Amino acid sequence: MVWELDSSDGRLELTTGVTGPAARMGHRLTIAMAWRASVQWSGDEPTAVELTVDVDSLEVVRGEGGVTPLSGPEKAVARANALKVLDGKKFPHIVYRTSAVAEAAEGYVLTGTLQIRDRVRDCAIDLRVEDLGDSWRMSCDAVVSHADFGLKPYSLMMGAMKVADEVAVSFTAERAKTG
Template sequence: MLIRTGLLRFDPHNGHMLLHTRRKGVVSTVGHDLTIEVTDWSVRIDIPETGPAGATATAHVELGSLVVREGTGGALPLSDKDRSEIEKNARRTLDVGRHPAATFESARVVTGDDHATISGTLTLHGVAAPIDVQVREVTPERYRATTVVTQSAYGIKPYSAFLGALKVRDDVEVELEVELEH
């Protein structure tokens, strides 16, 4: 995977960050699988002349900036009221008042021919835990990073409704796609 050296900065102006949640439970058919956009985030990657294996990466995510973009499945399509309620529940579940941001700091980068794995520490909900981020080249100037965040590993109880008959699965898929600026 070829990538230029130097300091790279990404944010909503040259990329997008999406969270994908899935539902489970006895009445899961009434709920929705969600695509939630993070609208306030930044990533900084410093790649030395020696190449990506020596790179460092940091990220900052404002958890109050979650916006529901899509809901699939469910008994009825998502309304604007539903979206607003889901966003409010997400802020409550994440306890944004006490833990407004999530951060990531890399510890190691392992590169392959067409991919890289960035290992580091994600701090979320006041808990720091190791996580791996997979990075792949989409086009020569576009890259996609993916990981799975297990909410319970960070002390977060996944959202549930109807006395637990509808739940959000513990694993949340995170996708970041960025474009290198010329």
């Protein structure tokens, strides 16, 4: 059996930080991205997961902090800068593939690799699974470092304000028990 999931089943969000002497002037961004996942099953146990994120789907949802509220044009500039950092034209997808799935107290531990641009890094994820009666809710949180993938965070004012190296990733999806 194979489960096919996508953005209509949940959300994948990134939250950036701001660092540098002028960090108070910058916005901490919440970014949404479209995704699709395939979960392979053997009987009642998941055996493999592959999640693919569409880089061009990147949307700046909101910005917290900053001197003024984040405007529409500023969201567009932040999106363009993020796509440049990710080299979205050359590398249109971010991919996570498991090499092992192990049962854990609150769900599963997914062990695998994360590929951003042309770099692949080992990545373990604690996937929480909740029984909602008619459906399952799957969720996880992780931190990804720009430096681990050779990405240079966007900066302004000669580095006095820049996107923090670590980006928080949050994923939640629901799947009906039948169908």
